[in-house]
Amino acid sequence: MSRIIALSNQKGGVAKTTSCISIGACLAETGQRTLIVDLDPQAHLTIASGLNPDDLPVTIVDLLAMADEPVDQVIQPTSVPSLDILPADLRLAETEMSFYNHPDYEEKLVDILGQLRSRYSYILLDCPPSLGGMAILALTAAEYALIPVPCEYFASRGLIRMMDIVEAVRKRTNPGLAYGLFVSLYDARNRVSRQILEQLRDHFGEHLFDTVINIDTRLRESTMVGEPITTYAPQTRSSQQYRALAQELVSRLEKKNSYE
Numbered sequence: 001m002s003r004i005i006a007l008s009n010q011k012g013g014v015a016k017t018t019s020c021i022s023i024g025a026c027l028a029e030t031g032q033r034t035l036i037v038d039l040d041p042q043a044h045l046t047i048a049s050g051l052n053p054d055d056l057p058v059t060i061v062d063l064l065a066m067a068d069e070p071v072d073q074v075i076q077p078t079s080v081p082s083l084d085i086l087p088a089d090l091r092l093a094e095t096e097m098s099f100y101n102h103p104d105y106e107e108k109l110v111d112i113l114g115q116l117r118s119r120y121s122y123i124l125l126d127c128p129p130s131l132g133g134m135a136i137l138a139l140t141a142a143e144y145a146l147i148p149v150p151c152e153y154f155a156s157r158g159l160i161r162m163m164d165i166v167e168a169v170r171k172r173t174n175p176g177l178a179y180g181l182f183v184s185l186y187d188a189r190n191r192v193s194r195q196i197l198e199q200l201r202d203h204f205g206e207h208l209f210d211t212v213i214n215i216d217t218r219l220r221e222s223t224m225v226g227e228p229i230t231t232y233a234p235q236t237r238s239s240q241q242y243r244a245l246a247q248e249l250v251s252r253l254e255k256k257n258s259y260e
């Protein structure tokens with residue numbers, strides 16, 4: 001059964017999409033079959049995987065519309081062996097609006113992913129930068145919310161709302177939801193970065209990952225060429241940091257198992 005992880009934070013530009021494709025590629029690199037799922041109407045994950053959303057005859061939008069679309073026709077391979085994607089397109093914004101007429105919409109993704117859980121070791125969900133229906137859908141389907149945080153002064157304040165949502169989803173639809181945070185844009189040249197990291201550690205304790213991801217323009221470039229960092233620049237520090245992050249995630253998930 002696959003482990004399902006939602007990359008979630010209502011703030012945009014915190015590296016959710018970059019982390020989704022990078023961690024996915026790192027897990028696939030170790031031979032684990034991995035699926036990344038685009039849940040953002042902007043379809044950045046789809047584009048970052050080298051696909052053009054406008055060229056795709058079917059996407060996750062068709063699965064969520066419950067048009068009995070076979071899931072196999074929607075899954076696309078990526079340039080990385082063992083890494084597949086469920087792509088999105090712009091119509092996903094309308095899908096999210098339609099949720100408000102369906103009181104049980106939260107379970108829709110659970111049903112779709114249920115068909116795939118025997119085929120993938122890991123399923124990573126890339127959430128949009130909001131805490132609307134799509135984010136709730138993802139947090140209901142996931143066992144773990146992985147929250148990227150930039151290393152900036154107001155980071156922990158902005159996270160209060162995110163934590164409220166995790167708590168609300170636990171109460172309503174998914175009592176087993178666990179979470180962890182990691183610093184996704186660490187500026188080593190900025191003197192206060194270390195201080196902020198310590199504040200985050202004080203605030204979130206064990207929930208904060210040991211691994212941090214430094215700011216690196218190669219990550220920006222890799223998104224633009226539609227390739228994960230691990231194949232675009234496999235030996236760089238960012239690649240190594242994302243490999244370490246993926247390993248830390250795997251060991252945290254295993255540890256979580258032993259408590260259950």
Ligand SMILES: Nc1ncnc2c1ncn2[C@@H]1O[C@H](COP(=O)(O)OP(=O)(O)O)[C@@H](O)[C@H]1O
Nearest residue numbers: 012013014015016017018214215216219220223
């Ligand atoms: N560690 C990093 N260093 C430099 N740029 C980064 C890093 N991580 C992500 N980026 C860039 O920051 C921008 C926002 O990242 P993205 O993954 O799209 O965030 P989100 O999905 O949270 O909106 C993108 O242009 C991306 O290439």
Ligand SMILES: [Mg+2]
Nearest residue numbers: 016017040044
């Ligand atoms: Mg994104």
